[in-house]
Amino acid sequence: MADKIAVNGVKKSFVSGKQSLPVVGGVSLSVADGEFVAIVGPSGCGKSTLMKIVSGFERADQGEVLIDGVPLLRPNAKGIVISQHGSVFPWLTVQENLMFGLNGDGHGDKAALADHYAAMVGLKGFENSYPRELSGGMLKRVEIARALVVKPEILYMDEPFSALDALMNLRMRTELLRILQEERHTVLLITHDVEEALYLADRIIVLSPRPTVIQASFAVPQPHPRKLSSPELQVLKDAILAELGL
Numbered sequence: 001m002a003d004k005i006a007v008n009g010v011k012k013s014f015v016s017g018k019q020s021l022p023v024v025g026g027v028s029l030s031v032a033d034g035e036f037v038a039i040v041g042p043s044g045c046g047k048s049t050l051m052k053i054v055s056g057f058e059r060a061d062q063g064e065v066l067i068d069g070v071p072l073l074r075p076n077a078k079g080i081v082i083s084q085h086g087s088v089f090p091w092l093t094v095q096e097n098l099m100f101g102l103n104g105d106g107h108g109d110k111a112a113l114a115d116h117y118a119a120m121v122g123l124k125g126f127e128n129s130y131p132r133e134l135s136g137g138m139l140k141r142v143e144i145a146r147a148l149v150v151k152p153e154i155l156y157m158d159e160p161f162s163a164l165d166a167l168m169n170l171r172m173r174t175e176l177l178r179i180l181q182e183e184r185h186t187v188l189l190i191t192h193d194v195e196e197a198l199y200l201a202d203r204i205i206v207l208s209p210r211p212t213v214i215q216a217s218f219a220v221p222q223p224h225p226r227k228l229s230s231p232e233l234q235v236l237k238d239a240i241l242a243e244l245g246l
């Protein structure tokens with residue numbers, strides 16, 4: 001079977017005036033169906049640029065991205081991006097936000113589906129609330145539910161929890177794992193937080209400084225729920241931090 005995501009020899013530079021800034025220096029990567037891959041790397045190395053290329057929002061100068069063996073030329077309905085900035089519509093209620101992406105037929109009772117996903121992320125009873133009435137963590141849950149309600153095969157997450165406080169960040173990690181146990185997705189997560197990657201991912205890829213290439217890759221074979229204090233994860237954490245020069 002083809003990989004869910006295959007990244008082959010992707011390179012990208014940005015041109016500003018006469019200057020060319022090489023950002024992605026040649027990245028090849030395969031992600032299996034249902035796999036959770038986290039990407040860590042130094043600030044400004046090109047993580048978000050790589051994610052934009054892999055999700056179809058940016059074109060590579062060289063190389064290609066295949067989703068289920070098909071070249072990706074633009075954002076594709078199989079994948080949804082969740083970013084740190086958030087994209088919940090403030091003028092719509094939770095239920096209306098969740099129904100927003102369900103255009104066209106084939107979704108049955110949209111309100112019921114929206115309410116099902118609201119409940120899945122712990123927002124039962126808040127279906128008719130507006131975003132201004134919710135906390136930061138609840139807003140993040142709306143965003144996750146809004147991504148999941150369209151049943152994407154791939155979740156692209158770019159620092160999804162970094163705007164949350166530390167406690168809410170920890171809660172959302174657990175919440176995400178619970179949701180992924182209910183509904184299988186292939187996940188690509190960018191994070192600056194090595195512990196977040198160790199807690200969530202099946203595999204952790206360490207990117208080099210810009211122009212970025214894959215510097216190292218670590219499998220995380222531990223079952224969930226994981227204890228970050230376990231000796232195995234501590235050893236992995238030290239090895240990843242060493243790759244990052246820390």
Ligand SMILES: Nc1ncnc2c1ncn2[C@@H]1O[C@H](COP(=O)(O)OP(=O)(O)OP(=O)(O)O)[C@@H](O)[C@H]1O
Nearest residue numbers: 014015021023041042043044045046047048049050
């Ligand atoms: N559209 C663009 N035009 C020009 N330069 C860009 C563009 N997007 C990104 N860059 C540059 O590419 C480099 C990598 O940026 P990118 O956002 O991909 O890095 P990152 O690893 O995600 O950074 P951070 O960890 O700080 O979020 C930076 O030097 C940035 O200024």
